[in-house]
Amino acid sequence: MLQLCDNYVMRSTRNEVPDKKRPELGHYSDPPLLVLASLSNGPKHGHAMIEDILRLCGTRLGPGTLYGAIARLEQQGWIEPLPAEERRRPYRITGEGMRVLRARLATLQQFIRAGAERLEPL
Numbered sequence: 001m002l003q004l005c006d007n008y009v010m011r012s013t014r015n016e017v018p019d020k021k022r023p024e025l026g027h028y029s030d031p032p033l034l035v036l037a038s039l040s041n042g043p044k045h046g047h048a049m050i051e052d053i054l055r056l057c058g059t060r061l062g063p064g065t066l067y068g069a070i071a072r073l074e075q076q077g078w079i080e081p082l083p084a085e086e087r088r089r090p091y092r093i094t095g096e097g098m099r100v101l102r103a104r105l106a107t108l109q110q111f112i113r114a115g116a117e118r119l120e121p122l
Contacts, residue, residue: 029059031069032078036093036101039079045088046070073097 038044038052046066054060061069070091073079078097082090093101 029061031061031065032073033101033104034059034061035066035069035073036078036097036104039091039093040098040101043082043090043092045085045090047088049091 034053034056035049037056038049044052046063050061050063050066070079074081074091077094078100079091079093082092
């Protein structure tokens with residue numbers, strides 16, 4: 001089964017969780033896309049997103065990276081805050097955010113297919 005974050009791009013991520021089977025590979029790190037993917041199955045507050053993204057693809061976003069992505073996504077109208085629960089503010093993905101997520105995932109799938117086809121002759 002192909003995971004959303006199957007290491008197709010190496011980017012610098014300070015807090016990645018090492019893959020013991022393949023330590024030479026980096027982890028996928030596109031914070032806004034990871035936030036959208038995390039919120040696609042329901043609202044979450046920041047810490048819950050960090051943990052969900054870690055489970056999703058092994059990348060641990062730092063708070064600054066996470067909240068920077070949240071601010072950009074909120075500004076674009078792709079996520080929205082919900083009323084605070086105690087000291088935590090949950091967010092949810094909007095309809096436009098779901099459309100953007102689907103489009104970006106379709107692009108990633110196309111990229112994966114094209115890359116795999118290029119590797120076949122090797």
